[in-house]
Amino acid sequence: xxxxxxxxHNLMALVANDPAASKRLGIPQKVGKEFMQAxxxxxxNQGGEMKESKAMMxxxxxxxxxxxxxxxMIKHEMAEAGMKKGGYASGGMPMVMKDGKKVPAFAxxxxxxxxxxxxxxxxxxxxxxxxxxxxxxxxxxxxxKGKTKGAQVRMxxxxxx
Numbered sequence: 001x002x003x004x005x006x007x008x009h010n011l012m013a014l015v016a017n018d019p020a021a022s023k024r025l026g027i028p029q030k031v032g033k034e035f036m037q038a039x040x041x042x043x044x045n046q047g048g049e050m051k052e053s054k055a056m057m058x059x060x061x062x063x064x065x066x067x068x069x070x071x072x073m074i075k076h077e078m079a080e081a082g083m084k085k086g087g088y089a090s091g092g093m094p095m096v097m098k099d100g101k102k103v104p105a106f107a108x109x110x111x112x113x114x115x116x117x118x119x120x121x122x123x124x125x126x127x128x129x130x131x132x133x134x135x136x137x138x139x140x141x142x143x144x145k146g147k148t149k150g151a152q153v154r155m156x157x158x159x160x161x
Contacts, residue, residue: 003035006044012036057081 003009015022015032022029061077094105 002038
């Protein structure tokens with residue numbers, strides 16, 4: 001089994017080459033030698049840089065577009081970020097043929113469109129679209145969140161002047 005880290009490699013090298021250290025640490029010399037055999041030719045380099053986040057890359061590209069960077073540079077950055085035109089990972093909205101026309105795949109089954117119903121109709125009436133019931137103007141009398149409770153005034157003398 002190869003060592004996972006440089007520190008583990010160093011420990012196993014110590015154990016493999018020093019019987020006293022092997023006894024003191026409680027690791028058999030045979031185990032140290034096995035690790036050394038598995039580690040032959042391996043290098044324990046420093047880890048690579050952290051990958052830049054997609055959000056940060058998006059901000060960087062937006063900034064470049066805003067400041068008028070060359071299109072080739074923007075195209076390179078987008079390719080590096082794994083972005084393609086259209087916003088879909090596959091390179092665009094999936095389209096299918098329906099009645100001799102290309103339509104988006106989600107609309108081709110007849111389920112993807114709202115025809116005179118659903119949220120669109122509710123919104124056409126103006127105002128909010130409620131799932132059930134109508135428009136409510138006031139709290140229901142039980143609502144407490146966001147309300148300041150007034151302190152009760154207490155008279156020390158029991159109301160006497």
